[in-house]
Amino acid sequence: MANNTTDFGGGFFIFDTEDGILASWNGAGNAATVVDSSTMSAVYKGLALLNNASGNFLLAANFTAVRLRSTTTTLIPPPLSGGTFTDPGLPAGYAPHGVHVITTWFLLLCDAGWGENTIRSWAWD
Numbered sequence: 001m002a003n004n005t006t007d008f009g010g011g012f013f014i015f016d017t018e019d020g021i022l023a024s025w026n027g028a029g030n031a032a033t034v035v036d037s038s039t040m041s042a043v044y045k046g047l048a049l050l051n052n053a054s055g056n057f058l059l060a061a062n063f064t065a066v067r068l069r070s071t072t073t074t075l076i077p078p079p080l081s082g083g084t085f086t087d088p089g090l091p092a093g094y095a096p097h098g099v100h101v102i103t104t105w106f107l108l109l110c111d112a113g114w115g116e117n118t119i120r121s122w123a124w125d
Contacts (some may be wrong), residue, residue, distance in 0.1 A: 001047040007056045009034045016044030016060055040065070046098035050106060059106060061096035 001014050003024070008014055011024030015031055020042030023031035037044075046061040090110060098109035 001049065003049065005049070005051075005056050008058055014047060014058065016047045018043045018045070018063075020044065022047075022058070022060060037062070045096065046100075046109070048099040048101045048106060050101045059099045059101070061099045061108065063095045063097060063111075 001016075003011055003014050009024035009026075009032065011026045011031070011034075013025045013031075014034075015021075015023045015025065017023070020036065020038035020040065021033050022035035022037075022044065024034045025031035041064050043063040044060045045063045048059045050057045050059055091112070093112045094110040095112075096108050097111040100107045100109075
């Protein structure tokens with residue numbers, strides 16, 4: 001994902017991996033690991049940059065944990081009302097596979113792993 005901010009390690013691009021790594025690349029050398037969730041068996045399948053009055057947030061779709069990870073500019077998960085982001089309407093067996101931001105809304109593509117998909121959308125306050 002192109003990073004048009006000076007946040008998240010200052011890299012021009014941020015990459016997610018199926019090994020649970022978020023890496024930042026500044027145009028020289030190799031990308032540097034900025035978040036390592038490999039010990040938690042994270043499988044990141046999509047990234048998006050969200051900006052609102054509170055600042056910039058990086059959204060990462062974690063397929064195995066069936067959750068959307070959000071980080072602040074310092075790559076620390078921000079406090080969320082209720083403690084976590086959940087969608088009680090998501091059908092059983094579906095997990096996040098991609099994320100996209102349109103203004104202050106984000107769309108989350110969820111995949112059941114057998115070719116069935118659903119798209120969910122939420123406003124971010």
